[in-house]
Amino acid sequence: MKGMVLVGVASLALAGCFDKGETNTALSGAKKAVSEIKVSNVSPDMTVKSWWALKDAGIRLNDELCTELVKSRAELEEKTKAIADDELNFGTTCSTVTDRYERKIESVDVQSDTRAIVTALIKNTTPPDPGASLDSEEQANKEKGYAFKYLLERSDANSGWSISQVSKMAFYSRSWDDVYKKPKPYNHIYVNENDQ
Structure with a gap:
């Protein structure tokens, strides 16, 4: 459920970034990788392998969307830091490692x-x-x-x-x-x- 919310929030935040003409080459590359996947459903094993290729591309795309979400929250995070102790883990963070x-x-x-x-x-x-x-x-x-x-x-x-x-x-x-x-x-x- 939280994953769907994150993607939804990221999509809204990113819509504003792209309207301003800003580009992110890593995000563009992740989106291009999705479009280049050849999906095959001619056999059960090829269908599952296509599913896995899409899942791997989705992991990369979500990583890049998270990075954009963090950028879009920069002002909010900065203002929150002014009133929050360093011990509070309140910020939006992204994994630095892509699961394999x-x-x-x-x-x-x-x-x-x-x-x-x-x-x-x-x-x-x-x-x-x-x-x-x-x-x-x-x-x-x-x-x-x-x-x-x-x-x-x-x-x-x-x-x-x-x-x-x-x-x-x-x-x-x-x-x-x-x-x-x-x-x-x-x-x-x-x-x-x-x-x-």
């Missing part, structure tokens, strides 16, 4: 002309941040990775495949959990502590 993943298709089970399941093993290969702790069990779990399952469907044997469900099984779990759940309407009963 090793993805490997383990199996492709074409169950019928219209249904297939692709299972994959995915590991986060991003090194820990400087100063972050990583004990031997955490290191083993990092190396083990997560199992992912992609359910693909199509209307008939002549149609392209589409991903209809993504599930994961974490190293600490024995059951599949859906990843992309449709958001439910939010009742707004909680107080966002970062807005206070």
